[in-house]
Amino acid sequence: MFSSNNYESSQSCWNDKLQRLETWLSGSRDFRVSENVVLQDFPESGRGLYQKSGKTTKNDVVVTIPSDYQLNFHTVVYHMSQFNPNLDFEGITCEQPNIEKIYTTDPRFKMYGILSKEEVLELSSFQLLCLYIILEWKLLSLCCTTESFWKPFFDVFPSADELKSIPALWELSNDVTNKQLFNCLPFASKSHAERIVALVRNDWTVIKPIIEKWCDMIDTGNGLNVTPQDFYSDFLHIYFVINSRCLYIQIPLKDNIADNFTLVPYVDFLNHDADSERYCTPKVNKLKRGKCGLGTFSIVGGTHEYKQDGEQILLSYGAHSNDFLLNEYGFVLPTNKWNYVDVSPHCESLINDTMVQDFLKANDFWGDYTISEGDISFRLLVAFAAKVCPDFKKVEKFMLGYLTEGSFDPDMKTLTQHFLHVLDEEFKSQISNVQALTDADPMCANNVLIIYQGYERILRSLI
Structure with missing residues (x-):
């Protein structure tokens, strides 16, 4: 049983992570959160943004996240190029790294150094982000004390347990508990889940050889060897964090619609409602790109007026049925007009x-x-x-x-x-x-x- 003490302890831990996230985001002058909203976590309605004072009306800016603090194909390429001078995409990558430090300090010089410009460009957005997050979040901690720039964002990712209701995970993780439940899914849900399973398995096949090379470079300091399979569950966790939290943005380097997404801290706390046309919508300002990225990402109010304290600020995920919502996000709505x-x-x-x-x-x-x-x-x-x-x-x-x-x-x-x-x-x-x-x-x-x-x-x- 989950006691109130456990909940309070969990809340305290989450509040600490949130404070670190906001401090990190405040490193940019373009980070904005409306003074009328607050981020909270309630047992009944979950983690999300809530009205705390005043009003939020049509076109009011709820939150703005600068391009430098979003994870997408462009920002990942930019950060990798700091360690690999061969990743020289015009207008995207950073200035040449300090060659004298290569192979001598940060292990990422050597690890990202094995990737060619052509190899990176051939990767899909999903494949590149999964690779990058596995290294920055999981592998880096095994071989040095250096923390990733993105750690405050990683720390507020949903846990693997919070994603457990996504059907594709029941199949991919060999979840015996829910294996029979997978077979009870309706046709639309099961077909959708099987498509995702096929995509995930293909992406793992593509990135596994790179992870294997990285594992060979790791000195854990205790003589233990690590293999790609040690990170398979991390890969699944990261894949579905991306899949359930990504938002649309055009990626000029890629021509596949499936590559056009970005992960946006803070914005990913907003929840969905079936009346999608009434609630908040995303807006990208392409003119404000910062040192990297594709533009600031804002959430603006819709036709619904928020004026009640404690009312949850909702984002339009789109006109989706419960079959879609379950497979992509891991939740369903008790009543859903798009079913x-x-x-x-x-x-x-x-x-x-x-x-x-x-x-x-x-x-x-x-x-x-x-x-x-x-x-x-x-x-x-x-x-x-x-x-x-x-x-x-x-x-x-x-x-x-x-x-x-x-x-x-x-x-x-x-x-x-x-x-x-x-x-x-x-x-x-x-x-x-x-x-x-x-x-x-x-x-x-x-x-x-x-x-x-x-x-x-x-x-x-x-x-």
């Missing part, structure tokens, strides 16, 4: 006539079938029309908007209701399966239950 059910496998198994399948594929109506509260997607209705009507010309007219779904009744209505009731039975069965998993982590299991309960609400709106 939908991906019923593609259910519909595709229902349509077993190859002529109907070929017709839908030829017209680009095969797959991607969804339902949401009060709404059956048009793609699904077209698939049902093709299932119940052998006259494909008539279905084509429906596709083009010349006919309504009522033109295919009563067969269409009968099939739709049958389909929804079959889904209802499946979801009820899955809820029972999740409730029966006594070994699963209670919080993780409850998140999965909330997703299924959201599905049930959608079905009730349609049946």
